[in-house]
């Protein structure tokens with residue numbers, strides 16, 4: 001027993017020393033509240049929080065050995081995460097910034113953006129400089145490091161359409177790699193970073209290939225065309241403005257009410273299954289994906305089960321958008337999960353469709 005105690009204190013002491021060294025090298029916090037770091041506004045404590053403001057600091061972390069002692073998690077802007085309780089490991093929060101134009105000619109430009117840049121500021125930079133391709137992704141919260149992780153998408157565009165390459169760093173071994181678009185296994189709200197490369201590989205920067213002339217405007221999704229008519233021109237700037245106008249009207253602002261955007265993915269089902277649903281509910285929105293598969297609208301399924309605008313304690317389903325779960329104030333992560341489970345259950349009972357969460361749990 002006493003040997004175990006000695007070992008415990010020795011390990012704890014060594015870890016403390018490693019942390020002290022890190023504190024000299026970078027912003028290191030302990031038992032810090034994560035509430036300001038997640039758009040759901042969930043209160044949770046992180047045992048250790050490392051803010052990486054310079055890319056070189058990543059090497060310091062590996063050298064210190066701190067990561068070997070504990071679990072760790074990479075956190076960007078916290079807009080796609082639900083904290084389910086206190087986190088006993090180390091949060092690694094990259095804030096290093098920079099946008100570099102690597103190449104530019106009459107038809108395209110290669111732009112490298114570092115992980116800590118705010119995604120929407122990057123979109124704004126591109127639109128202002130006449131770099132086309134990501135304007136439809138305006139106003140999506142979060143940081144540039146996370147955008148390829150779930151292959152963010154909106155209004156007919158996904159980041160995968162414009163990603164040229166991604167630089168990554170292994171937090172455990174300090175190995176670096178550059179992945180090309182086709183290495184990233186992009187899919188609907190997924191990529192290699194949600195699967196094989198989850199946790200240990202940190203995206204340090206992403207290079208986008210964007211148009212400089214002959215822009216390919218995508219305006220037929222949602223109400224983009226309708227909104228564009230009010231602005232009387234079709235340009236990168238007017239598309240960005242239209243998307244901002246639509247999103248501001250439709251989606252709850254996390255500064256006003258805690259949320260992480262769409263909580264569930266739109267389920268992909270067989271055409272046979274979709275036809276079964278259409279027999280009873282002829283108004284069900286369906287999007288044909290292939291000869292065998294169709295995508296259903298998760299928000300519609302949830303609304304049909306009567307959840308839209310419902311509140312259960314401090315958690316609820318947004319009144320305008322059934323796909324968005326909200327924190328009315330002091331909700332715990334577990335309350336949001338319980339609500340999401342109830343929703344999943346009722347959608348399965350009514351439609352025989354299993355909903356999958358889009359938001360990451362920690």
Ligand SMILES: Cc1cc2nc3c(=O)[nH]c(=O)nc-3n(C[C@H](O)[C@H](O)[C@H](O)COP(=O)(O)OP(=O)(O)OC[C@H]3O[C@@H](n4cnc5c(N)ncnc54)[C@H](O)[C@@H]3O)c2cc1C
Pocket residue numbers: 039073074075076077078079080081094115140141142143144145146147149150151152153154193201202203204251252253254259260261262360
């Ligand atoms: C109001 C609202 C609207 C939204 N609308 C959309 C939308 O239209 N389309 C859409 O696709 N998403 C949308 N989202 C979801 C969210 O904005 C995106 O998923 C965003 O890319 C998350 O970025 P983040 O920096 O906040 O990531 P976080 O929430 O911090 O992290 C998300 C995941 O990425 C990992 N990660 C973060 N940074 C890195 C890194 N540098 N390297 C490796 N892994 C990393 C984390 O470990 C975690 O698994 C919305 C969210 C909100 C709150």
